[in-house]
Amino acid sequence: KQEVTQIPAALSVPEGENLVLNCSFTDSAIYNLQWFRQDPGKGLTSLLLIQSSQREQTSGRLNASLDKSSGRSTLYIAASQPGDSATYLCAASNTGNQFYFGTGTSLTVIP
Amino acid sequence: EAQVTQNPRYLITVTGKKLTVTCSQNMNHEYMSWYRQDPGLGLRQIYYSMNVEVTDKGDVPEGYKVSRKEKRNFPLILESPSPNQTSLYFCASSLFYMPGQGRPNYGYTFGSGTRLTVV
Numbered sequence: 001k002q003e004v005t006q007i008p009a010a011l012s013v014p015e016g017e018n019l020v021l022n023c024s025f026t027d028s029a030i031y032n033l034q035w036f037r038q039d040p041g042k043g044l045t046s047l048l049l050i051q052s053s054q055r056e057q058t059s060g061r062l063n064a065s066l067d068k069s070s071g072r073s074t075l076y077i078a079a080s081q082p083g084d085s086a087t088y089l090c091a092a093s094n095t096g097n098q099f100y101f102g103t104g105t106s107l108t109v110i111p
Numbered sequence: 112e113a114q115v116t117q118n119p120r121y122l123i124t125v126t127g128k129k130l131t132v133t134c135s136q137n138m139n140h141e142y143m144s145w146y147r148q149d150p151g152l153g154l155r156q157i158y159y160s161m162n163v164e165v166t167d168k169g170d171v172p173e174g175y176k177v178s179r180k181e182k183r184n185f186p187l188i189l190e191s192p193s194p195n196q197t198s199l200y201f202c203a204s205s206l207f208y209m210p211g212q213g214r215p216n217y218g219y220t221f222g223s224g225t226r227l228t229v230v
Contacts, residue, residue: 034218043201043223089154091219098144098169099219103153
């Protein structure tokens with residue numbers, strides 16, 4: 001079973017800054033890792049999925065990396081905007097089917 | 112539109128009154144799962160299903176039941192709800208992946224959530 005940790009629990013940045021969110025997992029035999037965004041009281045929206053054979057994935061201003069040997073993934077957000085304010089969750093899977101979630105990083109982008 | 116649909120979105124009930132939260136997906140996914148989300152604890156898996164008539168316990172199954180009679184539906188049943196089951200519930204689905212199968216893996220698609228309050 002994966003143990004997934006996200007630090008910090010909360011982060012505030014001024015608009016326009018580039019930022020990095022961190023995700024750590026305990027089992028390097030990871031199959032894939034998925035980053036989600038969650039708005040208050042809402043469901044989870046998938047942002048990026050990285051397979052174990054990949055080092056990174058990009059979508060627009062988002063870039064996610066995966067380092068299995070160190071048990072870490074990062075989500076890089078370029079030129080942050082107030083609309084990026086949300087909670088970001090990472091989830092790791094050893095099988096491709098069952099995912100284990102971190103508790104999330106709550107991001108606030110200040111205009 | 113490809114989606115996972117949960118109903119109801121909000122539910123307030125009394126202790127002991129049986130309830131069902133429905134979940135339906137239109138993507139022909141084999142794998143479906145229920146999670147609960149609580150402050151400070153993150154998402155914890157309640158039950159999952161790898162295909163029709165195949166279900167198994169997740170990390171916090173006590174007090175819950177599920178069934179998978181059809182591929183698209185995966186209802187969550189609380190036979191006798193208690194206040195400690197007050198939570199935000201999510202249903203998720205995905206293609207079932209097996210190594211070497213040659214199928215792509217796109218990860219989870221989530222429903223919009225059901226906020227349950229048990230008084």
